[in-house]
Amino acid sequence: MTEHTSPGRPGRWRSGAQSRQRVLDAARELFQRNGYAGTTVRAVATEAGVDPAMVFYFFGNKQGLFAAAVDMSAQLPPAIDAIFDGGLDGIGERVVRTLLENMDKSERAPLAILTRSGPGDDQTETLLRQYIDREITGRLAALLDTPDAALRAGMVNVQLLGLAVARYVVRVEPIASASVDELTTRLGAVVQHCLTGSAS
Amino acid sequence: MTEHTSPGRPGRWRSGAQSRQRVLDAARELFQRNGYAGTTVRAVATEAGVDPAMVFYFFGNKQGLFAAAVDMSAQLPPAIDAIFDGGLDGIGERVVRTLLENMDKSERAPLAILTRSGPGDDQTETLLRQYIDREITGRLAALLDTPDAALRAGMVNVQLLGLAVARYVVRVEPIASASVDELTTRLGAVVQHCLTGSAS
DNA sequence: GTCTATAATTAGATAGAC
DNA sequence: GTCTATCTAATTATAGAC
Structure with missing residues (x-):
């Protein structure tokens, strides 16, 4: 009973951590949907079920909130590492499937x-x-040793950005509704070709 | 000297047309740079060198301005038509080059x-x-007669959206600085393969 | 930590003179 | 057509009580 707000020793998680987390989740969702300028901290606070002032208490200002929301230090490294651990063989399908x-x-x-x-x-x-x-x-690019390694990697960026935008931002059909397997097969082959195929 | 504001017969171009055009140009530039919510009609008016009230006079409200700015009726049909006039042969390079x-x-x-x-x-x-x-x-899709025509066309959308976003929005290297010829060759081959290549 | 004011600024939109 | 002036509403941000 004496632990719920003791400053030195966190009884649970200093009791504000879950609020902070809910604010971050709400911010990510709204920033993603409405962009930076289109998202108000009031809307974020409401979505998170807390008071607007809390957002400023936690993150200082709107930019601070945004920075925290898009900060991806140690966000999805486990999955990403698995992509490259297998070497070049079949890397096209792995990178597409992981993204999806x-x-x-x-x-x-x-x-x-x-x-x-x-x-x-x-x-x-x-x-x-x-x-x-x-x-x-x-x-x-580090996996390749061809002189056009950077360009080949850049071509993969085109594929991945295009997939992300087509499926999740613009939601153009039939990409938006296609199955993960279907897209992995088709785009994986393209990515693989960009990396290890013969230059045209 | 009696023609500059005569209502029925435009002496030049009804005298407000060039202002309207400047507003549209400014709106396109700012909407593109800062998004919808990030663009104020005051900023558009300043950029265009006119009064904010003029923008509302011309387009009613901010949404009207946006709608007019992104309206592409008869915008680039000549170039687009040329893509499809040549049939499937070499269409990959044509569509990429036209976009670029x-x-x-x-x-x-x-x-x-x-x-x-x-x-x-x-x-x-x-x-x-x-x-x-x-x-x-x-x-x-109309050019193809395979059962997966829609999916193949969708794959092309991924390529084109990816190219546009990588080169003009995110400006990721080396795509942003690559030459039109280089990109046309490499991505054109990919697009062509998505359309007419064998399904993997 | 959490909430209630509230200050300061800015945006979209309108009325009306010229 | 073009501008001045202004209204209204919403937003970021702060100060301070609990």
Whole structure:
């Protein structure tokens, strides 16, 4: 009974952690749906079931909230690592399937949030660019030793961005409703060809 | 000297046409850069060098301005028609090259505006979806007579959306700086394979 | 930590003079 | 057609009680 707000020793999780988490979840959902400017901290607070002032208490200001929402330090590294552990063989299908399964799972994928958002001109797009470069392009290019490794990896970025936008942002048919297996087979082959196929 | 504001017979172009055009140009640029909610009509008016009230005079409200900015009736039909006139042979390269040349020309492409915008949930994305369905998917699928025609056309949508987003929205390297010829060759082959290649 | 004000700013939209 | 002035509503952000 003396543990619920004791400052030094957390009785549960310092008692504000779950509120903070709910705010983050709500922020990811709304930023993804309505973009940065289209999302109000009031709406986030309402969605999270807390007071608007709490959001500022936790994250300082709206930009801080956004930064926390799209921060993906140690977000999906387990799945991503598994993609590259198998080497080049069959990597096309693995990368497509991983992307699909992660985004279908409706864990708010930073990819979708960043694609639909953008505070000013630079902030968000730079973030997304760096994320793609670091997490995808860099690791893919490292597996190749051809002189056009960067371009081949870039072609894969086109495939993955296109898939994400077509299926989750624009929701164009029949891509939006296609099964994970179908897309994995078809786009996986394309990705594989971009990486290991003969240059045309 | 009696012609500058005569209502029935336009002496020049009813004298407000160029203002309207400047507003539209400014709107396209700002909507593309900052999205719908991130763009204020005041900013559009300032960019266009007119008074904010003029924007409402011309377009009624902000949504009307947006609708006019992304309206692409008879926008680029000449170029698009040329893609399909040549039949299936080499259509991959033609569609990629046409897209690149049109968007590089920095004519505010509705594709870029719509990709970065989205008033609420539905309005814009529905518009973009319908545009893609009508202008690309439909015409591509019509050229094919395989049972998976729709899926093949959908795969092309993934390629084109991915290219547009990677090169013009996120500007990820080396796609953003690659030459039109390089991209046309590489992605054209992929698109061609998606359409006429053997199903894997 | 959580909530109740409330300050300060800004946005969309309108009325009306010229 | 174009501009000035203004109204209304919503938003970010803060101060402070509990």
